[in-house]
Amino acid sequence: MTAVITGVGAVSAFGVGARALFDGLAEGRSGISRIRSFDASTFPTHVAGEVPVPHVETGWLGDALGNPAIADELGAAGALRDRKIAWGLIAAREAWTHARCDEGERNAALVLALGLEQALLEDFSGIYEPGRIAWEREHGEGVRFRTPVDLTARAVHTLLGLHGPTTVNASACAAGALAVAHAASLIERGAEDIVVCGAADSMINPLGLGGMCRLGAPSPRDELDACRPFDRRRDGLVIGEGAAVFVVEHETRARARGARVLARVVGWGSTQDGYRATAPRPDGAAARVAMERAIARAARAGVAATSIGYINAHGTGTPLNDPAECRAIHGAFGAHAVHVAVSSIKGAVGHLMAAAGALELAASLLAFERDVLPGTANHQERDPECDVDVIGETPRAARVDALLSSSFGFGGQNASVVLGRPA
């Protein structure tokens, strides 16, 4: 039972909607901007792939969802301080509508990848004392300290009126790809007929951005072209935010209800580096195995490795990731590696962390929808250590029958997914 994608929704630095993402990438633009959602003036970096909605207002979200009640409820609970909740809801609504889902689809399961909670540092004001936190004090009703990890998933479940089970993947930057793989696996093994899956994340908040800066992950250059994947001058990532949600169902079901198939999910694989908390394996060995597992599964589904013509890379633009990923590509594809076009969209939309893999799979649909492969924003001078066919800043017109998207998480989790062109 092959799993197919029949609906997609996206929210990114290009704006709300999958079409905004496709248009932005097809035109070779960048969505990176100065941070407007909070005062980051004293932070080490001031740029991000921020969704161009500085503040999520209840009324705006209600209109975007066509459901003021759920927006009001979330707004009243203070939950909209966590931006990923809005992005996840909007993307889910778009995917559901795009797939023309209705009452017959409400038994769908939900598999959503979500980033960590947003710490609401201002909520500590009521119990903070110099040198200690007075937990023994009564906590007010409006005090949250953090948003629940699964709040977005629960809100999506309610918004779409789903009856199926909810699963939240918390596998950091690999989570989005793993959520889609999980959904495809549930369908393929007959556990579910239809799954709403994807990811939402935003670390464009004080502790999220600050924590990443403290790790030294973002580029130290405070410029709009700060993230330069596979470029000789690359020096770090740019944080992004957004969501991508898909409707995945088995092909027979999709055809029977007349749904348009956007892609077939034919392969997936995951591994762990088991190496270090702070760095990927330099040889890319575990990432390579994740790709190999995805390629092997695709081959069993009738999609040969040689039909994979495009790789949407993890491509963070960090000194360590990009060459390791290129080694993994060579290891996994062998002689075919030189025939595969590679790009990373992180220079254009930022690193969406838990949502990165899902948004990059959504972006990859551009290859099937418009026969265009996304470019690599800010990539001008290829690093000799990144010896693959990197698509530069200009998108490339090409028809490919299959593609692979990889995501590698902090902590060493690796995931690869292969999509096939619909028959």
Added chain:
Amino acid sequence: MTRVAITDVAARGPYRAGTAPAEEPLASQRARKMMSGAAYLAACALAELVGKLAPSAAERAELGYFLGVGGSAGALDDVTALLDASFVDGAFSLPRFGDRGLAACNPLLAFQLMNNFTMCHGAILESLGGPNGALFSRGAGTIAALGEAHHAVRSGACARAIAGGADVATHPVTLAELARDGHLGRGLVPADGAALVALAASTGRDDVVLDGCAHASGRGRALVEALNDAFARALRAATSSSADTRDAAPTWAREDLDSVGHIALSAWGPPAAEALRAYAAARFPFATLVDVSTRGETLAGGTAFALIAAVELLRSPSLEVVRSARPARAVVLSLGVDGDPGVILLSRGGAA
């Protein structure tokens, strides 16, 4: 026919507030500084379990690991230092946080906060490289982790996999949430813990076999309806086939529920536990019952502790099942803080 056996178990806890023993030495004390409490407990249990499995380096590279994980739980010393440097006149100052607060905390604080590190720290220490997933859990997510591990072994994606859950319900922020949502008032006793099981292809009739598991949505439903849905999904998981699953032979049929001899349950607090016990008494009137909730609620860990209890029941020396044609059967019932129920189907003995 590939049936998936639970070959070994390991656990730390449940530890109620103030009852945890002195910390065990880890392979890397430097790594300990980056760990949340849950990551530490998971790493300890994982080290014990991997020690029992004694895998070669090549086997470690293929060993799967799927873990139900809870919320972030950074060390309070770091949070306090961060706030100390960020407050001005009793109020949090965003400019001050960016300017000084960040510099005051551990540079690797993010690695304490990221939920997946509850799994990854241990995986790094043990050099695990197989298929994996960190699934957020208030109970049901741990069932999903177990289901992924079960399928990974059953489909041949890996020869062995480890699955379970780990969480620290005594973390102050979690306690505040549990209090605010009324759980502490209703008698929930928070605890910390990690519980893991090792899975591999069954090799004999004496194995405790994980036949299937599933969770269901509890939202807007009566508990019985939600549990019935979870049972239906678990039976489907036990009987479903797939292109890369090496068997399609059903291991459970609906009528087999009538021969369940053992129930282990995990539920968030006395009201939920009472509801599950009532369900179990009505549905499985002749089954023995173990309620691990009484030992303390470990959130993402709770279901895994109940699973271990069920495995121990099935392994009981007094259980004369091996010579019988009918297998002994056990069910784990889970009801997490999110209200989503889960079901795990286990058996031992019977036809080979």
